[in-house]
Amino acid sequence: MLVILLNCVTLGMYQPCVDDQCISRRCRILQVFDDFIFAFFSLEMIVKMIAMGAYGPCTYLADSWNRLDFFIVIAGALEYCLNVENINFSAIRTIRVLRPLRAINRIPSMRILVMLLLDTLPMLGNVLLLCFFVFFIFGIIGVQLWEGILRQRCFLKPLPNVTYPKHNDKKVPNKGK
Numbered sequence: 660m661l662v663i664l665l666n667c668v669t670l671g672m673y674q675p676c677v678d679d680q681c682i683s684r685r686c687r688i689l690q691v692f693d694d695f696i697f698a699f700f701s702l703e704m705i706v707k708m709i710a711m712g713a714y715g716p717c718t719y720l721a722d723s724w725n726r727l728d729f730f731i732v733i734a735g736a737l738e739y740c741l742n743v744e745n746i747n748f749s750a751i752r753t754i755r756v757l758r759p760l761r762a763i764n765r766i767p768s769m770r771i772l773v774m775l776l777l778d779t780l781p782m783l784g785n786v787l788l789l790c791f792f793v794f795f796i797f798g799i800i801g802v803q804l805w806e807g808i809l810r811q812r813c814f815l816k817p818l819p820n821v822t823y824p825k826h827n828d829k830k831v832p833n834k835g836k
Contacts, residue, residue, distance in 0.1 A: 660765055666696045666758045693755070697735045700758070704732045724763060724770070731757050 669692045672685075681690060707725070712718035719725050734754040763770050 660762065662696055662699050663759055663762045665692065669693060669696070670755060701732050701736070704728060727760060
């Protein structure tokens with residue numbers, strides 16, 4: 660559970676747009692933590708597969724939550740194996756977000772809640788259809804009422820009944836120097 664918590668914290672601290680090349684110290688430290696977490700989860704999966712067996716009835720891959728763990732670890736391995744300089748595999752990296760789902764396997768009451776939520780999803784189909792219909796109708800109304808009013812907003816055309824502030828093109832003297 661502590662490794663899953665550590666994974667959540669490191670994922671929250673990760674800034675993909677700030678340091679794309681992972682040059683900063685913060686990014687390198689987070690990368691070391693991510694490597695440790697991946698190694699821990701991989702080792703856990705291998706130990707479970709050896710202890711329970713890999714495939715068949717009453718084995719590791721017979722449980723759907725273990726298959727989710729297996730998918731997460733294999734996706735992480737793909738990220739490390741396919742680490743090429745010129746190719747960006749950010750789509751594979753997003754699978755790291757699924758790692759906190761491993762906590763579901765550890766806490767039985769959370770597993771029951773998630774299964775209950777998944778069982779109620781088909782019943783929400785009518786509600787989602789109604790929401791789509793309402794958003795669609797309001798979208799049509801919005802387009803009809805405000806069509807073209809937001810077009811070319813970068814270029815302000817002066818309206819005859821509106822007073823605009825005057826631009827002062829004079830240079831302001833720099834008092835600090």
